[in-house]
Amino acid sequence: MKKHNFSAGPCILPQEVLLKASAAVMDLDNSGLSLIEISHRSAAFVEVMEKAQSLALELLGLEDKGYKALFLQGGASLQFLMVAYNLMEKKAGYLNTGTWSDKAIKEAKLFGDVVEVGSSKDKNFNYIPKGYSIPSGLDYLHVTSNNTIFGTQIKKFPKTDAPLICDMSSDIFSRQLDFSQFGLIYAGAQKNMGPAGTTLIVVKEEILGKVSRKIPSMLDYQVHIAKDSMFNTPAVFPVYTSMLTLEWLKNLGGIAAIEQVNEKKAQLIYSEIDLSPIFEGFANKEDRSTMNATFNLTDERLKQDFDAMCKEAGVVGINGHRSVGGYRASMYNALSLESVGVLVDIMSEMERKA
C-alpha cells in the first residue's frame, strides 16, 4: 500500500516525478544510456541543468532581474558558511527563529560580528519575533522563512537596506512572495523539490564580489556562476529529479496554484487541532507554518492508540522532532489534500473515542 508520507525531509515527491526519474535511471530519453552513467558535460545533461536553473528562476518570477540559479552540493548546511564567506565583511544580522538559524549563526561567527536582531529562544521558538530593530551598516540580514522543526513561518519579511538572505529550505515554491526582496535564497532540495544531494541557490549577482577575503573556489558563488554549476561534477540525479518536480509544478499552474492547495491543507489540519480538546498546537497561531504543523496530544495516554490508528491507515512520518516532541505533519507541495484528510479523520475519530 502506498503510504501517506508526512515526513519532514527527505520527503514526499510527486508519483509522476518518481516514475520519470526511475525511467531515466534506466534510459535517458531513449539514448540507450542511463542518466547516471552519462557525462555531465554531455549535451543531454547540460540541457537538464539549464532547464532546472531556468525553471527555478521562472517559477520564482526572477527571470531577467539580475539573478542566477545554481545547483550545488553540501546541503543547506554548507550555505550557512558560504553565505558568510562570500558576503560578510564585518557585521551581519541574523533573526534567530530556531535550530537552523542557530546553526547558521554559529558558522557566521567564524567570519565577523553577528548581531542577533531578534530571537524566539525564550519560548522554545514557538513564535516569530516581531518589532525588532535592525541596525544600520549590516553586510546582510539572514532569516529562515520556515522553521521546519518548530512549525513557524515568517509571513511578513523585514525591510532593510542590506541584502536580505533567506534559508528557504522547507517552503520554497510553496507560496507566492515577492522573491525580488531577497538578495540570496537557498534551499536544500530534499524538503520541497527533490532528493537529498543538491541545494538550490538563487542569488542576485550584484551583491557578490564585495568582500576583501580570498575565497576558495568551491566556496565561491562567482566561480560556480561562471561555470554554470559545473565547476565540478554536479549531483546529476538530484538535479534531474528537481528539474522534473519544477516541471510538474509549472504544469500545475506554478506557485499560485500550489499555494491554494497548501492553504487548504493547512486550514484542514489546524482547524482540527484548534477544535479538538485532545490536541494542542505548538506554534503561535499567527505564525503557524503551512508546511509543518506541530502539535501534541493533551493526554499522553492516548498516544499508543493514536499511533496505532495512524499506522493502520498508512500515515507515516508524523513524529515530532526530538527537540519539540509530540507530532509534526509535514505537508509539502507533493502531499495531497486527501492525505491530510486521512490524518484529520483519524484525529477526529480519536477524539470521539477519548
Ligand SMILES: *Cc1c(COP(=O)(O)O)cnc(C)c1O
Ligand atoms: C533541513 C533544513 C536545513 C538543513 O539542510 P541540509 O541540506 O541537511 O544541510 C537547513 N535549513 C532548514 C530550514 C531546513 O529545513
